[in-house]
Amino acid sequence: MVAVERVESLAESGIKSIPKEYIRPKEELESINDVFQEEKKEDGPQVPTIDLQNIESEDEETREKCVEELKKAALDWGVMHLINHGIPVDLMERVKKSGQEFFGLPAEEKEKYANDQASGKIQGYGSKLANNASGQLEWEDYFFHLVYPQDKRDLSLWPKTPTDYIEATSEYAKCLRSLATKVFKALSIGLGLEPHRLEKQVGGLEDLLLQMKINYYPKCPQPELALGVEAHTDVSALTFILHNMVPGLQLFYEGKWVTAKCVPDSIIMHIGDTLEIPSNGKFKSILHRGLVNKEKVRVSWAVFCEPPKDKIVLKPLPEMVSVESPAKFPPRTFAQHIEHKLFRKEQEELVSEKKA
Numbered sequence: 001m002v003a004v005e006r007v008e009s010l011a012e013s014g015i016k017s018i019p020k021e022y023i024r025p026k027e028e029l030e031s032i033n034d035v036f037q038e039e040k041k042e043d044g045p046q047v048p049t050i051d052l053q054n055i056e057s058e059d060e061e062t063r064e065k066c067v068e069e070l071k072k073a074a075l076d077w078g079v080m081h082l083i084n085h086g087i088p089v090d091l092m093e094r095v096k097k098s099g100q101e102f103f104g105l106p107a108e109e110k111e112k113y114a115n116d117q118a119s120g121k122i123q124g125y126g127s128k129l130a131n132n133a134s135g136q137l138e139w140e141d142y143f144f145h146l147v148y149p150q151d152k153r154d155l156s157l158w159p160k161t162p163t164d165y166i167e168a169t170s171e172y173a174k175c176l177r178s179l180a181t182k183v184f185k186a187l188s189i190g191l192g193l194e195p196h197r198l199e200k201q202v203g204g205l206e207d208l209l210l211q212m213k214i215n216y217y218p219k220c221p222q223p224e225l226a227l228g229v230e231a232h233t234d235v236s237a238l239t240f241i242l243h244n245m246v247p248g249l250q251l252f253y254e255g256k257w258v259t260a261k262c263v264p265d266s267i268i269m270h271i272g273d274t275l276e277i278p279s280n281g282k283f284k285s286i287l288h289r290g291l292v293n294k295e296k297v298r299v300s301w302a303v304f305c306e307p308p309k310d311k312i313v314l315k316p317l318p319e320m321v322s323v324e325s326p327a328k329f330p331p332r333t334f335a336q337h338i339e340h341k342l343f344r345k346e347q348e349e350l351v352s353e354k355k356a
Helices: 007-011 035-040 060-076 089-103 107-111 165-190 197-201 334-355
Strands: 049-051 079-083 124-127 141-148 209-217 229-232 238-243 249-253 256-259 267-271 288-290 298-306
Touching: 035 256, 049 060, 060 079, 060 165, 089 141, 089 165, 089 209, 089 238, 089 298, 141 165, 165 197, 165 209, 165 238, 165 298
Parallel strands: 049 079
Antiparallel strands: 079 267, 124 141, 141 209, 209 298, 229 288, 238 267, 238 298, 249 256, 249 288
């Protein structure tokens, strides 16, 4: 296995300028600004905050109001801050503490968990390898592993240190799985479907997989030239994100990059492609990216709720298709959808290189 240079060791080596592989293309650089200044902006659109307190209220009117607000945010933005989501704040703090402690371990300890993308071992500690024509890299290291269902996990790949990592992360995954069911149900009702329709469509209780990716964005000496994660939409059905209250997430909304505020005790939720497709584009899988900065390390915990690779065909639901609104997406398995996105990205990169 070839040793991979970690972004963290690069950042801590005292470099004043970043290697060229991390510098974004010229047309992208124009929109990269200071994230702390961006987060302070009060004018312009803001990512909605949705209070889930009443998502299962006995009172029909109260419940419907909550469902309506969730649906509106999914139709308009496809991303939101969830508050009163029912996941204990102390559990969220334990997840964050143990994840940060893992990244605080000596490099040789972390390397024991290194993944090997070339041989298909994607779970574990990693950094993005240059897999595109331009050799472009992102300013982050990460830890990736499947966290739910419990019988599909491989605990041998999970960090043994800190000692609370496995327990806290397992409990958090279980809580998120319940939250996902509540959200799927509300969104189904919002579209006028049977309550369990969307969840069944993306794998149901048996087959929906929860994959966690802890993103570690070291301090960057030239943050105006780099990105922690490049612009993309999530392939998942839903993505739930915790972070260490350092801003960085940006959403491409109405033609402009909008920086998400840091909302205490909230969980950020994205609608991904796997929900956009059955809704026939009604729910938005929003383009987003991550900025980095000079002053503070940013860490985020993203949990992707994904369907099985080949078992389910993703396509617009018949109820979402009509003469006025024909199907916007061809039928594809999840694996085929990922392949299609990678192929399209490679084509776009080749075109932009020819222009350069």
